[in-house]
Amino acid sequence: MATTPEDVRARRASAARAAREAAVRADRESRAALDELMQRPASERFAALEDGAPQLLPEHRLELLRSVRLPTGKTSPAARPVAGHASAWAVWRGRLPFQAGRLTRDALLAVCVLSALVVAWRRTPQALVEIQGDRDAPARWVMPDGGSVGDRLVAGRAYALMRQANGMAELRAWQPGVGYAAAQVPVGWLRTRVSPR
Known part of the structure; x- marks a missing residue:
């Protein structure tokens, strides 16, 4: 037998009525469980909350939680004082x-x-420097491993001035394929390089 629209409406109305009755019944049972728990000491109410209080609806669970606390929002006096x-x-x-x-x-x-x-x-480096004259100056270039890679300062070439102490300047220059070489020369031989060439 075919289902008519009236049958569908009747079933929907019946299901809605059953859902409302179930919600009212659940609320009534939750309220009764809450009233029973409220008669117990705070420690038992707190233990029921720790178990999740499955018989309570969320709003009744919140009410039970509020009953465990003092009106000021602090925990019960049984807790350790701070x-x-x-x-x-x-x-x-x-x-x-x-x-x-x-x-x-x-x-x-x-x-x-x-x-x-x-x-x-x-x-x-502190600055870029070059020798003061137009002629090359003698200098011993030493690599970090102690090897020597040169014997002079080239006129017109820029060198990195790393530091100065006791009238001597430590210069550093990049040696392609080898690394940085360092040399110690008198400060009087040098002038600050004004512009790169």
């Missing part, structure tokens, strides 16, 4: 074990940043 006036140092010292990882990470990061800055400062 000191009202600890110094900032005492609070920081108390949190120290929980901050050890963060403090260690921050200290390592600070050491890495400072090391990078020191290395960058030591390897950054």
Whole structure:
């Protein structure tokens, strides 16, 4: 037998009525369970909350949670009291074990940043210089491994002035395929290079 539109409407109305009755029944059972729990001590109410209180609807569960708390929003007096006036140092010292990882990470990061800055400062030239005259000057160029790669300063060529001390200047020049070579020469031989050539 074919289903008519009236049959469909009747079934929908019946299902809606059954759903409303089920919601009212669930609300009634949840309210009864809440009333029963409210008669118990706070510790038992809290234990019911820890179990999830499956027999309670969410709004009744929230009401049970509020009953465990004091009107000011603090936990029940059975909880351990907290000191009202600890110094900032005492609070920081108390949190120290929980901050050890963060403090260690921050200290390592600070050491890495400072090391990078020191290395960058030591390897950054102060200026570009060249010899004062138009003729080459004698100088011994030494590689970091101790090998020699040259015996003079070329006139008109720019050299990186790394540092000056006791009237001597440390120069550095790039040697293609080899690396940086360094030489010590008197400061009086040099002048700052005005413009690149």
